[in-house]
Amino acid sequence: MEYYHYVNIFETKGLEYILVICFLITFVIFVRRLNMPPKGATGGPPGALAGGKVIVVPEEPQRDNHGEPSAKRTTEIGESRPPGSPNS
Amino acid sequence: MATSADSMTQRQSVWEFLKGELKPKGPVLTPFNVITGFIILGGLVLTALRFWKGLGYVTNLNQAYPWGLWIGFDVMTGVAFAGGAYIITFAVYVLHAEKYHPIVRATVLNGFLSYVFYAGALTLDLGRPWHIINPIIGNKFGYNSILFLVAWHFLLYMISEAIEFSPVVAEWLDLEKARRILNKMTLGVVIFGVTLSSLHQSGLGALFLFSKPKLHPLWYTEFLPVLFLISSIFAGISMIIFEGTISHKVFADRIDPSSHHSYEDIVFGLAKGAAITMYVYLFVKFVIFVHGQHWSYLGTKWGAWFLVEVLIFTLVPCAFFTHGYRQRRLGLIRVAAVMTLVGIVLNRLNVSMIAFNWNNPAHYIPSVWEVWITLMVVFTEIWVFRWAVNRMPVLSAKPAASRH
Secondary structure (H helix, E strand, O other), X not given: OOOOOOOOOOOOHHHHHHHHHHHHHHHHHHHHHHHOOOOOXXXXXXXXXXXXXXXXXXXXXXXXXXXXXXXXXXXXXXXXXXXXXXXO | OHXXXXXXXXXXXXXXXXXXXXXXXXXXXXXXXXXXXHHHHHHHHHXXXXXXXXXXXXXXXXXXXXXXXXXXXXXXXXXXXXXXXXXXXXXXXXXXXXXXXXXXXHHHHHHHHHHHHHHOOHHHHOOOHHHHHHHHHOOOOOXXXXXXXXXXXXXXXXXXXXXXXXXXXXXXXXXXXXXXXXXXXXXXXXXXXXXXHHHHHHHHHHXXXXXXXXXXXXXXXXXXXXXXXXXXXXXXHHHHHHHHHHHHHHOHHHXXXXXHHHHHHHHHHHHHHHHHHHHHHHHHHHHHHHHHOOHHHHHOHHHHHHHHHHHHHHHHHHHHHHHHHHHOOHHHHHHXXXXXXXXXXXXXXXXXXXXXXXXXXXXXXXXXXXXXXXXXXXXXXXXXXXXXXXXXXXXXXXXXXXXX
């Protein structure tokens, strides 16, 4: 039975530093990727980016024809705005 | 005179109520009840024999293997599975992650029962079980032992969990004043419980720090406490998903319709938490592996077994959780949860049993009776859980009552 096993802790130090740096970088990428909406989907997974909240985007009232201002609508993250709306 | 008559009537009505609640609800002779009832009755007989004739009568434990299945599965694994309670209460009461509120009661009940039954099963494994009280009453405290910490923590945590769950009992018994008082204690008890949990989850890993010559190098590390703590997080989360999936099918009629809608969202959130924790765990495991210079062991059968545990039952479920969360696939998340639970069982059994005394020619294999008694403990816990859920407002709060 092996009772004493000496490990040269400096032997792997360089590799361990590289691993830790790799982890820190990949962890950020992993969490960001986890929060990104899947390809082709309009809405992200629950809680993605917005922390689960629905963002209410107020639109500018249509004033050019002196009509009624359009009603506020809710837009989810990832949903494209209708053509003609401000900043579209 | 009238007051004493009133109190007697009240006592009688409470007694009648409790007697009524002890009666079974629903059909008794179901296949599940018959099979598990048989196992429980047989297990009780075996337990009596164990205490009457001693450990050697029903177990394969010996001087080389004083810790067997009851420690490896009931205590090590059971306590890890109960980790969901401290994760969820921390998320809800400290981080104010309110979306997990609907599962707090069921999770706390599950955690409490796990500690009572699995940690309670520790008494089965003690050669002289009446000494279990020694660390508490000061008959040789043994405060330089990790078991001292574990013993006190188990006791205090069980009390904490009981207090956390007590508002539900008060609500069930219509004790409104008591419920309000107990509710006020929740936050303090949760903080105390989380502190205890994080310490004794890691403490269970620390129990093996002294066994360096006995535990296989692929599993032995000075960071065992850290690994036990991190793995208890995703073990607890996976248990919540697993238990929640079954509860939502079995107790569908007892769940608030609103909870049905939020349940999927809760599972997705839990899957995300599990994926992140498993990612961290895998990294820590890898760095420990590199640091220990264990490459040469990978070519052995122990290496293959280690890879089964780490790759198939940790890396793959991590990928499943990630993919399931991103693609919103509940089925995949459930598969990942089950795989994670198997991985945790493997990990705890590897550390405490399988890879323990790995170079000893004689290996410990649990006897049929040890497995039987373990099944008895598991099924008794399920029966008590079912009894409580069918009677108390565990899966849905009473309409008149405020939140727990």
